[in-house]
Amino acid sequence: MLSLEEAQSRAQDLVTAARRAGADAADAIYACNASTNVSVRLGALEDVERSEGEEIGLRVFIGSRSASISASDMNPATLATLVDRCIAMAGQAPEDPYAGLAPEDRLLKAVLPALDLADPFEPEPADLRARAMIAEEAARAVPGVTNSEGGGAATGRSQMALATSHGFAGAYAGTSHSTWASVLAGTGADMQRDHASHSVRHIEDLDDAEAVGARAGHRAVARLNPVKVGSGVMPVIFDPRIGSSLVGHLIGGMVGPAIARRSSFLLESLGEALFDSGITIIDDPLRLRGLRSRPFDGEGLPVERRALIDKGVLTGWLMDSASARQLGLEPTGHASRGGSGAPGAGVTNVHMEPGALSPGELMADVKRGLYVTELIGMGVNGVTGDYSRGAAGFLIENGVVGQAVSEITIASNLKDMFRALVPANDLVFRYGMNVPTIRIDGMTVAGG
DSSP: OOOHHHHHHHHHHHHHHHHHTTOSEEEEEEEEEEEEEEEEETTEEEEEEEEEEEEEEEEEEETTEEEEEEESOOOHHHHHHHHHHHHHHHHHSOOOTTOSOOOGGGSOOSOOOOOOOOOSOOOOHHHHHHHHHHHHHHHHTSTTEEEEEEEEEEEEEEEEEEEETTSOEEEEEEEEEEEEEEEEESSGGGOEEEEEEEEESSGGGSOOHHHHHHHHHHHHHHTSSOBOOOOEEEEEEEOHHHHHHHHHHHHHTTBHHHHHTTOOTTTTOTTSBOSOTTOOEEEOTTOTTOTTOOSBOTTSOBOOOEEEEETTEEOOOBOOHHHHHHHTOOOOSOEEOOSSSOOEEOOSSEEEOOOSBOHHHHTTTOSEEEEEEEEESOOBOTTTOEEEEEEEEEEEETTEEEEEEEEEEEEEEHHHHHHHEEEBSOOOOOSSEEOOOEEEEEEEEEOO
16 A cells, blocks of 8 residues: 555646646546455355455646546556546536635645644554454344355454645545444244444544444344334434434535536525524544544635534535536535545534433323334435335333334424424434434324
């Protein structure tokens, strides 16, 4: 794997070559990844996988025409051909008055913020195998678990470098460590499956493998003997594991490209109170050791902590430079991109601030409702906000979580759901997007 300096130099060299070949402007992004994954099943080693790869992408501009191309072959002759092809493609591309590099006066000029994303420790495959074995053994040891889909442990390192022809060059690296287990409980047609996992940047922050496995086992056993639920309108409590998907739908409606295409259910909602005044949702790219932290965005702009929802109010759109130009606004440092194609817009570490009530207090007055732990299908319309998804979880009766339920559908409209949303106080930072337990009243539930 290249050093950060070498990765940055490689991107800069490609930009320089593009300018020499006739491009009016250009940027290049270099990415490389290396990972080791060990999986076991039923106490035996099942697979040891090592993968390494690198890719470099070039985007060139000739007037208002642009093209992009990527390659995984870093041979100098291949890269020279890549430059020539990209220039030729740009010459034949349609004009786009909004395309272009980020505004030069907005580029990150300061020293990159230190985010502690890279762990110098790299476990050996034998260490990963031992951790995978412990996780699966702990899951299988839970009474009621009858079979296993396996346990696993992985480690990885990635590096990214970006260079532009108008003055930006930067690179950063990150590592990952993870443990998982997936098991089945019950027998025959009554079998139920569930899993648990944990991923972090630094291994010292990783949950014990035994705890991960035990969590998987207990989750699978808890789902046994599901009952049917009659249809009706009732409160739905979302487990933090899946509650973050609601924030994901919000963000999908906030990205600049969706607003520019007028294909978002939030089109007329800027500055409006979408949620109760107690709801604040934060995007924090500068979180130390954050799973999605980054020191700059996909166009070389600085990033900062920002409230996407501030005391219930939608504060603004998430803008890359192209959609910002189209809307007559300024980019917000939310550009994201891969090796080829124009940048899009996206978020980093997102969380919903916790509420005042414990999960138990949140559901104490629920006479009959659902505690949802799994969502199935993609029945969400990003244009209208209509929401309908398959679900599984547990019945709530008189404020107490009881029997498992399955084969149900929950439905509403996202705007109605946002207005009714109440968070508990149990926020924990475990994922790229984190929420506490969430309650939403008035959802339509259809039983199987």
